[in-house]
Amino acid sequence: MTVRVNTEEKTLLIKQILTYNNTSNDTLNHIILNDWNNAFSSKSSALAKKYSDEFVRAFHLATEKERGFTEIKTIVDNDFQAINWNRPKGKVDLIKLELNQPILPCSKQTFTLVYIVKIPDSKFTKYGYNNDGRIVLKNWYLNPARFEHKKFIQYSNENLDDIPNAFSDFEIEFELPKDYTLSSNLQEINSVELIDTKKVLLNSKNKNEVVITIEPKSTYQTYRNEIIEVSCGIEDARVKEIDKAIIFDKVSRFTASKLGLPLTSKIIITQEDYARQPFYGLNQLPSFLSPFSNELMFELKFLKTYLNNYLKENLNLNQRRDYWIADGIQMFLMMQYADEYFPELKMTGNVAHLKILKPYHFINLDFNQQYNYLYMLMARKNLDQPLNEPKNRLIKFNEQIASKYRAGLSLKYLDSYLGNDIVHKSIQEYIQENQFFGTNSRQFETVLVKNSPKDINWFFRTVIETRDLIDYKFGKVTKTKDSISVNIINKTNTNVPISLYQLKNNEVVNKLWLTEIKTDSTIVLPRLDADKITLNYNNEVPEYNLRNNWKSLKGFFFNNRPLKLIFFRDLEEPYYNQIFYVPEVEFNIYDGIALGMRINNKSILNKPFTFSVTPMYSSNTGSIVGKFSAIIDDNIREKGKLYNIRYMVTGSRFHYTKDAFYTNFIPVVQFRFRDENFRVNKNEFVQLRQVYVNREKSPFVTDLNTQNYNIFNAKYGNYQSEGTKHFSLLNDLQIANSFGKISTEIHYRKLFENNRQISFRFFAGAFMYRSVNTDFFSFGLDRPNDYMFDYNLLGRSETTGIYSQQYVYAEGGFKSKLDTRFANQWMTTVNGTFNIWNWIQIYGDAGMFKNQYSSAKFVYDSGLHLNLVPDYFELFLPVYSSNGLELNSNKYGEKIRFVVTLSPKILVSLFTRKWF
Numbered sequence: 001m002t003v004r005v006n007t008e009e010k011t012l013l014i015k016q017i018l019t020y021n022n023t024s025n026d027t028l029n030h031i032i033l034n035d036w037n038n039a040f041s042s043k044s045s046a047l048a049k050k051y052s053d054e055f056v057r058a059f060h061l062a063t064e065k066e067r068g069f070t071e072i073k074t075i076v077d078n079d080f081q082a083i084n085w086n087r088p089k090g091k092v093d094l095i096k097l098e099l100n101q102p103i104l105p106c107s108k109q110t111f112t113l114v115y116i117v118k119i120p121d122s123k124f125t126k127y128g129y130n131n132d133g134r135i136v137l138k139n140w141y142l143n144p145a146r147f148e149h150k151k152f153i154q155y156s157n158e159n160l161d162d163i164p165n166a167f168s169d170f171e172i173e174f175e176l177p178k179d180y181t182l183s184s185n186l187q188e189i190n191s192v193e194l195i196d197t198k199k200v201l202l203n204s205k206n207k208n209e210v211v212i213t214i215e216p217k218s219t220y221q222t223y224r225n226e227i228i229e230v231s232c233g234i235e236d237a238r239v240k241e242i243d244k245a246i247i248f249d250k251v252s253r254f255t256a257s258k259l260g261l262p263l264t265s266k267i268i269i270t271q272e273d274y275a276r277q278p279f280y281g282l283n284q285l286p287s288f289l290s291p292f293s294n295e296l297m298f299e300l301k302f303l304k305t306y307l308n309n310y311l312k313e314n315l316n317l318n319q320r321r322d323y324w325i326a327d328g329i330q331m332f333l334m335m336q337y338a339d340e341y342f343p344e345l346k347m348t349g350n351v352a353h354l355k356i357l358k359p360y361h362f363i364n365l366d367f368n369q370q371y372n373y374l375y376m377l378m379a380r381k382n383l384d385q386p387l388n389e390p391k392n393r394l395i396k397f398n399e400q401i402a403s404k405y406r407a408g409l410s411l412k413y414l415d416s417y418l419g420n421d422i423v424h425k426s427i428q429e430y431i432q433e434n435q436f437f438g439t440n441s442r443q444f445e446t447v448l449v450k451n452s453p454k455d456i457n458w459f460f461r462t463v464i465e466t467r468d469l470i471d472y473k474f475g476k477v478t479k480t481k482d483s484i485s486v487n488i489i490n491k492t493n494t495n496v497p498i499s500l501y502q503l504k505n506n507e508v509v510n511k512l513w514l515t516e517i518k519t520d521s522t523i524v525l526p527r528l529d530a531d532k533i534t535l536n537y538n539n540e541v542p543e544y545n546l547r548n549n550w551k552s553l554k555g556f557f558f559n560n561r562p563l564k565l566i567f568f569r570d571l572e573e574p575y576y577n578q579i580f581y582v583p584e585v586e587f588n589i590y591d592g593i594a595l596g597m598r599i600n601n602k603s604i605l606n607k608p609f610t611f612s613v614t615p616m617y618s619s620n621t622g623s624i625v626g627k628f629s630a631i632i633d634d635n636i637r638e639k640g641k642l643y644n645i646r647y648m649v650t651g652s653r654f655h656y657t658k659d660a661f662y663t664n665f666i667p668v669v670q671f672r673f674r675d676e677n678f679r680v681n682k683n684e685f686v687q688l689r690q691v692y693v694n695r696e697k698s699p700f701v702t703d704l705n706t707q708n709y710n711i712f713n714a715k716y717g718n719y720q721s722e723g724t725k726h727f728s729l730l731n732d733l734q735i736a737n738s739f740g741k742i743s744t745e746i747h748y749r750k751l752f753e754n755n756r757q758i759s760f761r762f763f764a765g766a767f768m769y770r771s772v773n774t775d776f777f778s779f780g781l782d783r784p785n786d787y788m789f790d791y792n793l794l795g796r797s798e799t800t801g802i803y804s805q806q807y808v809y810a811e812g813g814f815k816s817k818l819d820t821r822f823a824n825q826w827m828t829t830v831n832g833t834f835n836i837w838n839w840i841q842i843y844g845d846a847g848m849f850k851n852q853y854s855s856a857k858f859v860y861d862s863g864l865h866l867n868l869v870p871d872y873f874e875l876f877l878p879v880y881s882s883n884g885l886e887l888n889s890n891k892y893g894e895k896i897r898f899v900v901t902l903s904p905k906i907l908v909s910l911f912t913r914k915w916f
Contacts, residue, residue: 001141005176005214010068010129012117016142019110020103024147028103030096032088032152034165036139039093039157040120041069043753046093046156051124052723053681054396054914059124060724061755068120068128070142077101078110093157095142113142125159126272133180134219136272137212139163146318148438155320158392160399161276162319165208172210174200181218183231185211185268185313204266206436208316211268219271223248227256229266234274234301238294247299251306254340258333260428263435264313267306274305280401281347281370291349296342307333314435322441324387324407324464329427331408332415335368342367359566361573362604371405372539373571373605378402379469379544380606382635382643383916385678387464388441395678397915409542410463416540417497417513418452426451458496468494469637472535473548475520482527484553488535489520492544501537502530508537546574572603584614587902589795589803590655592620608633618655625661627652641673641684652789657797660698664789666691681722687715691788701797703776711736711788724751732765739777740768743811757841759833761813766826770852778822781812781829781849781859782897792903800894807876807897814845815897816861816881823849833865841865843876861886871906874899 004013022028039047043060051059059067075083077100084098103109117140122128127138145152146164153164174182178198186202204210213220213233220233223245230248256262279300290297311326312319319326338345345367346352357363365373378384378398385398387407394403415423430439430447445460462468471494475487488498495518502510502525509528514521525533535549543549564576572578579601586594596616601607610633615626632647648668656662668689675682692710695701711734718729726749734741743765751757765779776785783806786793791810795803807815812823813831829847836842846860861881867874876897878886886895 001170001172003172003174005135005174005180007133007135007177007180007214010119010135012119012137012140014113014115014117014141016113016115017110018113018142018144019108020144021108022103022105024150025105026147026150027105028099028147030098031103032145032154033095033097033142034093034139034145034163035070035095035142036093036157036163037068037117037120038070040067040124042092046091046158050158050392052725053679055723056914057723057751060751060753062121062124065118066121066123068118071116071118073114073116075111075113077112080112083111088154091154091156094145094154115142117141122272126275132216134215135213136270137214138209138272140212141210143168146438148318153318155392160320160391162323162391163209164318164320167206167208167316169203169205170207170210171201171203174202174212174214176200176214180214180216181220183213183215183218183220183233183268185209185231185264185266185309187266204264206263207313209312211270213268213270220268225249225252227252228262228264230306231266231268232302233268233270234298234305235271236294236298236301239298243295244298244302247295247302250341251299251303251337254337255307255310255333258336258424258428259310259314259329260432262310262314267309267313269302269305269309273309274301277304277308277400279304280374291351293350296349303334303337304330315431316434316436316438318438318440320391321388322439322444323391324403325441325444327404328387328407328411331371331404332411332423332427335371335408335412338367359564360570362571365571369539371409372542375402375406375409375542376544376605381916382637383678384467386467393677393679395916406542410459413463413541414448414456414459416499416538418454418456422451422453423448462494462496467637468492469544470494470496470498470541471544471548472498472517473545474533474535474551475522477533477551477553479527479553484525484527484530484533485522486525486533486551487520487522488514488517490517491548493518496541498541498543499536499538500525501534502528503532503534503537504528504530506532511537547572549574569602569604572605572607577601578603584616586616586654587794588654589798590620590658591616591618591625594618594625594654596626606633608635621655625652625654627654639676641676642671643674644670644672646670646672656695657698657700659700660696662696662789663694664692682718682720684718685716687713687717689713693787693789703774706772706774706776706787709736709738709787713788725749736777738772739770741770741777741779742766742768743779757833757835761809761831762829763811763813763831763847764826764828765811767824770824775822775824778824779811779827779849781821781823781827781847782814782817783808783821784810792901794900805894805897807874807899809899812845812847812849814847814859814861815843815863815876816845816878816883816886816895818859818861818882820849820851820857820859822851824852825850833867835867839867841867870910871899872901872910 001014001016020031039045042048048059075085075097077083081100083100086096088094088096119135120128122130122136127136129135139157143165145154146166155164170186175197176182178193178196182200184202186204188200189203190201192199219235220231221241221244223230223232307330311330315326317326347365347367347370348363351357352363383395384402385394387403391399411423426448430444434443449456469492471491473489473491475489478485495516497513497515500512500514501508509530531553533551533553536543561575561577564578566578566580568582569580570578579599582598584596584598594616596614598612598614600610600612602610602612611630613628615624618625629648629650634645636643651665653661653663666689668687671686673684690710690712695707697707714733716731720727726747728747730745732743746762749757749759776787786796791808794806798804812827812829827847827849829845831845833841833843843865844862848856848858850856859882861878863879864877865874878895880886889895
């Protein structure tokens with residue numbers, strides 16, 4: 001290739017001579033080229049869809065200049081005959097060359113391609129151009145796709161760093177401005193300065209990817225020893241260059257000792273590589289808060305990124321299908337590195353030395369324990385996925401964190417079971433044997449099986465290919481002076497090995513591996529003066545629940561967990577019953593600021609049973625208020641749409657007006673459904689609940705016969721949501737002694753390619769029967785009465801003043817307060833919004849409703865909607881409605897409606913939804 005770089009226009013003019021060597025046994029009539037840069041050209045590409053799935057709107061809102069593209073000028077064969085080309089249907093980032101002459105087995109054909117690459121903004125993938133003049137090129141040129149099993153692999157760019165390039169030999173001449181520098185993972189052969197430009201000649205053999213960095217001032221340092229040369233661009237000015245060189249030498253020698261000598265002579269490590277896959281955890285804190293030293297932080301960054309790039313250069317895998325092998329080796333070696341060089345390091349680094357934090361379990365955990373907990377975070381949410389699941393079907397947290405860690409933990413598990421360094425030797429053999437060839441998981445399995453003295457079929461068929469959980473516990477234990485009889489129960493029927501330890505004074509006196517425990521087994525052990533027996537003592541098995549893994553052999557009671565009170569929250573500690581206490585604040589105008597303490601058992605990982613009790617002191621009334629909840633989650637692991645059944649009881653007691661309490665008690669059962677492809681943002685639920693309410697009488701409330709009531713409520717919800725579109729359906733049935741009503745709500749939102757967004761909501765509700773003479777249970781046109789206390793209303797009984805202006809998206813959905821605000825027979829409304837600039841929208845509502853003894857009435861309103869933080873803080877400014885021109889009012893401020901949410905949980909969900 002000859003590549004002319006235009007740093008002003010952010011373009012590359014490329015002339016490429018491509019010689020394709022057909023090493024297969026098939027005759028090729030066409031070739032597929034990867035053109036992943038062109039994925040940025042369309043808002044309907046697979047890349048754009050991926051961003052939308054993760055609620056990232058920056059790509060959709062970007063200009064064409066920011067997004068980039070590839071413009072093909074000419075493609076000719078060796079006889080200078082034009083070659084017809086096209087982009088396969090639905091794949092804008094692939095090119096299919098229809099060959100004029102077929103390429104026979106063991107023969108070659110040469111093509112010349114001329115094209116322009118518009119480099120995208122780095123804000124999308126970290127790679128591309130930024131505002132400092134720095135350009136990082138990745139997936140920037142046309143390269144043949146891998147040819148496997150008689151066909152080309154046709155993967156689209158989904159920002160997964162898994163381009164299926166065939167390995168190639170390269171010779172590239174770059175022409176760039178003279179004052180710019182170039183760094184790459186190729187060898188630099190020559191550099192010649194001209195008048196305003198310079199030419200840099202690069203080459204290398206057998207690479208599947210070329211990464212180039214072009215910048216006004218080089219941020220790269222080159223390190224080399226007899227093993228490898230590394231261009232390192234990881235930024236950390238706080239670490240001395242001599243220390244960086246020592247770390248490079250240490251890491252490169254460690255890697256070579258574990259994996260063998262590398263195939264490639266040079267790799268590049270960019271800051272962008274690390275930024276895309278950082279070492280998740282406390283080390284992502286700002287430097288002044290970091291619990292690790294600057295040198296250790298640089299070492300962890302370098303180690304993680306070096307291993308990732310090293311494996312890509314030396315292991316010719318299908319990274320979308322068999323990514324778990326490279327991820328597993330990377331994490332396995334990282335754990336080994338920590339064991340070897342930082343055996344005393346804790347997960348929280350220097351924070352572990354603070355005495356005030358010593359009671360917290362996560363403070364005292366070894367550094368490598370974090371991998372297990374981050375995998376278990378997803379398993380407890382029932383969101384973990386098999387390791388052989390294609391990478392583009394993984395949800396983001398699994399793709400970036402949990403599945404990587406599980407792959408490493410699985411290899412560590414196998415290594416502990418087999419011993420004798422068998423897994424390390426097998427990994428080294430596998431890499432060395434397949435450096436020059438495409439390889440896959442079956443070949444990895446063949447090497448491991450060949451070297452293993454024990455049966456390891458369970459490792460691939462169960463640990464790798466399923467999401468089956470591992471969970472063993474003790475059943476009945478009997479002891480004598482000389483022996484122990486132990487019943488071990490396999491709770492999940494996952495037939496994999498489990499380790500059993502005998503301990504005396506917390507020192508291991510015996511260890512053995514147990515196999516073939518499909519349901520339960522009883523074994524007899526010598527006593528050995530042990531005072532405790534434990535399953536999976538060193539956590540080498542990635543097990544679902546560690547709390548049922550031990551038995552004390554002291555005294556009459558085998559398991560006597562002491563109670564441990566912890567402030568705020570902690571990780572689950574197997575040897576204690578943890579109770580957490582957290583200060584909590586709530587506000588409404590009747591109770592004022594309600595201060596209390598939430599007592600609960602909810603640790604960082606989800607539990608099957610959680611409870612929470614929150615007594616609070618009402619500052620306005622001097623009385624005790626509060627709330628409670630108890631939840632049982634039954635996660636369904638079998639294949640099918642039903643994935644969770646939740647049983648729940650909640651209750652609360654607060655003031656609903658100045659001098660009167662309400663008390664509610666609500667038993668609930670909820671069935672939750674999802675698509676078998678976890679990446680599909682579609683969820684359904686069926687919820688059944690009985691709402692019991694007691695309201696004290698008050699002279700400030702005129703509703704009669706509504707002090708005590710109970711309502712059966714059934715709901716069906718269907719939600720399909722992503723960054724560029726949203727659809728939801730909610731059906732609601734309410735049955736009580738004095739009324740019965742049914743309603744449906746449909747919400748649709750669409751962000752168009754011109755960056756205009758439109759949103760529609762439809763509501764229809766009707767009474768089936770009704771025998772009350774109050775509007776308390778009626779449909780609300782502009783705000784519901786919330787008689788089931790579902791909404792966080794700051795002044796739920798207010799009809800005037802600022803608190804009466806609080807708006808909730810429910811029932812009629814109107815923003816203007818009209819003369820008739822309720823309907824006791826039926827109501828149907830349509831609410832719409834359209835954005836005119838960023839968060840400024842116009843809204844319009846129209847509807848009809850009917851009250852008893854009155855004819856149906858048509859109403860409407862319109863105005864401006866300031867959508868500052870969706871669902872958290874919004875303002876509605878009425879302009880025109882059935883009342884007439886709202887702006888003419890002398891009390892216009894009283895007509896403005898607002899949405900405000902004081903719950904941090906809702907705000908946090910805006911940031912976490914892209915991960916889960």
